[in-house]
Amino acid sequence: MFLYQKKLQKEYQDDIWGILCMSEKEFIPPLSERDSTTQQSFSGEKANKRGLAGYYQQMLQQEFILAVEEEKAIGFLSFIPDHFLKAEGNEFVCDYVTTIVVSHGFRGRGIAGKMYHTLFENRKGKSFATRTWSTNYSHIHLLKKMGFELVALLPDERGVGIDTVYYFKGA
Numbered sequence: 001m002f003l004y005q006k007k008l009q010k011e012y013q014d015d016i017w018g019i020l021c022m023s024e025k026e027f028i029p030p031l032s033e034r035d036s037t038t039q040q041s042f043s044g045e046k047a048n049k050r051g052l053a054g055y056y057q058q059m060l061q062q063e064f065i066l067a068v069e070e071e072k073a074i075g076f077l078s079f080i081p082d083h084f085l086k087a088e089g090n091e092f093v094c095d096y097v098t099t100i101v102v103s104h105g106f107r108g109r110g111i112a113g114k115m116y117h118t119l120f121e122n123r124k125g126k127s128f129a130t131r132t133w134s135t136n137y138s139h140i141h142l143l144k145k146m147g148f149e150l151v152a153l154l155p156d157e158r159g160v161g162i163d164t165v166y167y168f169k170g171a
């Protein structure tokens with residue numbers, strides 16, 4: 001079951017926190033080392049680290065798509081609706097996906113794809129964007145399959161040979 005929640009309901013908050021704790025080190029850089037869900041730059045000194053709890057608190061201000069099985073959330077996508085995004089001189093107003101994770105045991109079954117489709121269905125007429133790192137092959141494969149296009153690339157921003165890449169899908 002896939003749900004759209006403008007505000008993450010209490011009954012799913014522990015599930016989402018658990019998924020975040022289990023997966024945060026898969027991200028480059030880890031989510032606990034970021035200063036916000038929309039951090040401007042990944043190069044240079046790590047400033048103002050808020051830790052994972054700080055990242056989670058920011059996510060709670062955002063909207064959610066949940067994948068639910070047997071009354072438990074096993075994946076989520078968080079997004080900022082109608083966000084003003086600046087990327088390498090380009091500017092977009094879009095629904096901006098800040099975080100997407102599917103729990104380990106449930107990957108490779110099309111769940112992330114279905115969460116994106118649930119987002120598109122519930123936010124008809126909107127443009128969408130997200131960013132990731134260039135070696136996140138499964139996410140990039142999925143984004144291209146769903147019609148997202150690469151609109152900005154910041155070379156080596158996440159480490160040597162690991163670029164920040166922005167993907168956009170127009171209305």
Ligand SMILES: CC(C)(COP(=O)(O)OP(=O)(O)OC[C@H]1O[C@@H](n2cnc3c(N)ncnc32)[C@H](O)[C@@H]1OP(=O)(O)O)[C@@H](O)C(=O)NCCC(=O)NCCS
Nearest residue numbers: 026100101102107108109110111112113132137138139141
């Ligand atoms: C990225 C993520 C959300 C994908 O979730 P998922 O439910 O497994 O994704 P789906 O099953 O919908 O689709 C994955 C697609 O990537 C493909 N894929 C998997 N590994 C791949 C790889 N190494 N290279 C290319 N494609 C790959 C799968 O075959 C599938 O495509 P297909 O449907 O055409 O066969 C999940 O891997 C995850 O939670 N990763 C950790 C967190 C993360 O990286 N989030 C994104 C950060 S921006």
